[in-house]
Amino acid sequence: MSLRPRFLTLVLMFALASGIFHAQAARVTVIEGVTLIDGTARGPMQDAVIVIDGARITQVGARKAITSPQNATIIDGKGRFVIPGLADMHHHLLSGSTFPRPNRQTHLRRMLAVGVTTIFNPSLNLKDFAMLKAAAGEDASPFPRFFSTGPMISIKGDLMAALEGGASPETPTDARAVVRDLKAAGVDAIKVMRDDMSWGTKQKLPVMKEDVLKALVMEAHQQGLKVFVHAPMSKYAKESLRAGVDGLMHGVIDEPVDQEFIDLMKRNGASYVSTMTLFNDMADFVGWAHRQAPNWDKAGFQPPRLYDDLTSARSTQQFASIWTNAASVKEHLPVQRANLKRVFDAGVPIVLGTDTGFEGILIGVSTHIELELLVDAGLAPQDALLAATVNAARMVGREKEFGTIERGKQADLVILEADPLADIRNVSRIYRTFKGGVAYEPVDVAKTVPRPQLLPVK
Numbered sequence: 001m002s003l004r005p006r007f008l009t010l011v012l013m014f015a016l017a018s019g020i021f022h023a024q025a026a027r028v029t030v031i032e033g034v035t036l037i038d039g040t041a042r043g044p045m046q047d048a049v050i051v052i053d054g055a056r057i058t059q060v061g062a063r064k065a066i067t068s069p070q071n072a073t074i075i076d077g078k079g080r081f082v083i084p085g086l087a088d089m090h091h092h093l094l095s096g097s098t099f100p101r102p103n104r105q106t107h108l109r110r111m112l113a114v115g116v117t118t119i120f121n122p123s124l125n126l127k128d129f130a131m132l133k134a135a136a137g138e139d140a141s142p143f144p145r146f147f148s149t150g151p152m153i154s155i156k157g158d159l160m161a162a163l164e165g166g167a168s169p170e171t172p173t174d175a176r177a178v179v180r181d182l183k184a185a186g187v188d189a190i191k192v193m194r195d196d197m198s199w200g201t202k203q204k205l206p207v208m209k210e211d212v213l214k215a216l217v218m219e220a221h222q223q224g225l226k227v228f229v230h231a232p233m234s235k236y237a238k239e240s241l242r243a244g245v246d247g248l249m250h251g252v253i254d255e256p257v258d259q260e261f262i263d264l265m266k267r268n269g270a271s272y273v274s275t276m277t278l279f280n281d282m283a284d285f286v287g288w289a290h291r292q293a294p295n296w297d298k299a300g301f302q303p304p305r306l307y308d309d310l311t312s313a314r315s316t317q318q319f320a321s322i323w324t325n326a327a328s329v330k331e332h333l334p335v336q337r338a339n340l341k342r343v344f345d346a347g348v349p350i351v352l353g354t355d356t357g358f359e360g361i362l363i364g365v366s367t368h369i370e371l372e373l374l375v376d377a378g379l380a381p382q383d384a385l386l387a388a389t390v391n392a393a394r395m396v397g398r399e400k401e402f403g404t405i406e407r408g409k410q411a412d413l414v415i416l417e418a419d420p421l422a423d424i425r426n427v428s429r430i431y432r433t434f435k436g437g438v439a440y441e442p443v444d445v446a447k448t449v450p451r452p453q454l455l456p457v458k
């Protein structure tokens with residue numbers, strides 16, 4: 001009687017101990033023989049080894065310099081390439097089509113299938129904000145890292161901002177109160193609208209008063225929050241930079257940027273979020289749908305009928321009725337492309353962002369196409385990758401945590417079947433995405449969530 005319980009206890013203890021041991025052992029992964037593109041200024045390293053223990057990278061480097069742990073899961077990296085996990089820093093977690101309002105949590109998870117391990121959403125209602133923060137909070141949660149400004153601060157009559165619960169303060173005092181409320185809600189940064197929209201529509205909208213903008217930026221900085229501005233026009237971008245903003249959520253499209261612009265960007269240490277997909281989509285809505293089509297299969301979760309819906313007369317007419325100056329956007333595409341290159345050449349950090357979720361910019365595929373557009377604009381593939389990795393981490397002040405493949409960093413990385421430096425389109429040839437040390441197979445991530453509801457056939 002006295003021995004048996006003791007024996008059982010011992011068995012139980014052993015089982016528990018070995019269970020724990022196995023749980024830990026299962027979390028050690030070694031990627032062997034891979035070509036490492038680590039997201040630093042270093043060039044690629046062949047036959048590299050990466051050791052992942054739990055959520056972090058514990059060793060990385062040339063094979064001979066690594067002591068491989070026992071009982072690790074081995075991934076054969078021969079002939080494969082590894083890059084840091086990608087970031088899309090202007091992403092609304094909407095599908096980009098007129099499908100019924102989606103579940104943003106589903107969309108966030110799906111981004112792992114296309115190698116995206118970090119998302120920044122610059123206009124989001126506080127209910128969804130809290131839901132996504134809770135879901136993506138743990139390093140090992142099956143979601144990309146999630147950053148957001150919550151609702152953006154705009155002016156009265158801005159329906160897109162209002163849709164997500166955005167405030168429209170009219171005095172400096174109101175602006176400060178709005179920022180404090182957002183801080184209390186736990187937002188990662190502040191987003192503000194400064195645009196008369198004349199680059200995309202024929203009807204000019206009013207813009208926020210300058211003293212309101214200044215108060216808002218000052219309060220945000222006092223609260224330890226960066227401020228990112230929607231200002232695709234040079235004049236408003238410069239006004240915002242003079243007020244102290246920390247980044248532009250779109251490239252500048254209306255005219256060539258000048259030296260004053262560059263100087264202000266550098267003074268503020270500001271990030272330049274590209275959103276070239278947005279401008280291309282607006283310039284030629286149907287043409288853009290065609291451009292995205294070849295990437296849909298690779299992303300693995302775009303229903304083919306979404307394409308039909310997007311290019312239907314109903315959809316294109318609706319788009320044209322809102323964006324009444326598409327001709328001007330098309331005419332100015334070369335300007336925004338040249339601006340991106342000029343800003344890059346001046347040493348300002350370019351950050352990848354797509355504005356995914358905006359009508360016609362499809363989730364998943366557009367992040368990869370944005371990389372292509374950065375290369376089209378004159379960036380080397382290596383620099384386009386920096387825009388989607390370490391520069392993105394820096395934008396939210398988290399470069400010590402992720403954005404490069406280095407010892408001690410979060411194990412957020414993508415294993416590719418082909419060399420992205422030889423052809424940036426190879427970024428879509430994903431073998432595995434790792435986020436917080438957990439491996440995801442693209443097909444699984446795409447499949448394990450329900451497909452969006454299809455609209456009735458026209």
Ligand SMILES: [Zn+2]
Pocket residue numbers: 090092122123355
């Ligand atoms: Zn946006």
